[in-house]
Amino acid sequence: AQSVTQLDSQVPVFEEAPVELRCNYSSSVSVYLFWYVQYPNQGLQLLLKYLSGSTLVKGINGFEAEFNKSQTSFHLRKPSVHISDTAEYFCAVSGSRQGAQKLVFGQGTRLTINP
């Protein structure tokens, strides 16, 4: 079974500062990792995903994440945040390449950008 732990429930940062949102996973099989963003009163939007290959994954809106197998981590980073990045961020894992794509989500990290 897979599980995801997002280590911070809330992260406040100042505008134009860098940010890292932490995600650790647990899985006994191959893992496929995702970051989703949820703006207030909206559905989830895919930021980026790791399926295989390069461990550094670049996504939309200037975000990137690094897959670290030895540390079972998939932390999300952005070098300079904007007010518009204020949202809830979810890390998710799927352990199945075939069959139903079942995403297991972490509890979410609320990112608040202060001017």
Added chain:
Amino acid sequence: DAMVIQNPRYQVTQFGKPVTLSCSQTLNHNVMYWYQQKSSQAPKLLFHYYDKDFNNEADTPDNFQSRRPNTSFCFLDIRSPGLGDAAMYLCATSGGLAVYNEQFFGPGTRLTVL
């Protein structure tokens, strides 16, 4: 633009009164999912359809049912809503079941149970 639409965005129902939530998509995707997201919690998969094949998660209560009359529409029926069913309900679609198929989410329906 191709998209996933959920109606209504906000639904209020009474304890025990059946309610139906609607999802439609213009992406022509084979797979449709329903998630439940309670306040400050992660989305939790309730069930999914692959075409007309229905797949229920083992821990989804019997109170929750779903219908998919055609490719474009999928409904979530809650037969007897309890206070604990108050949540955001998210519909998602994907072009297939393989892990590389991205899930596209609708904006959600927020259900209040009085």
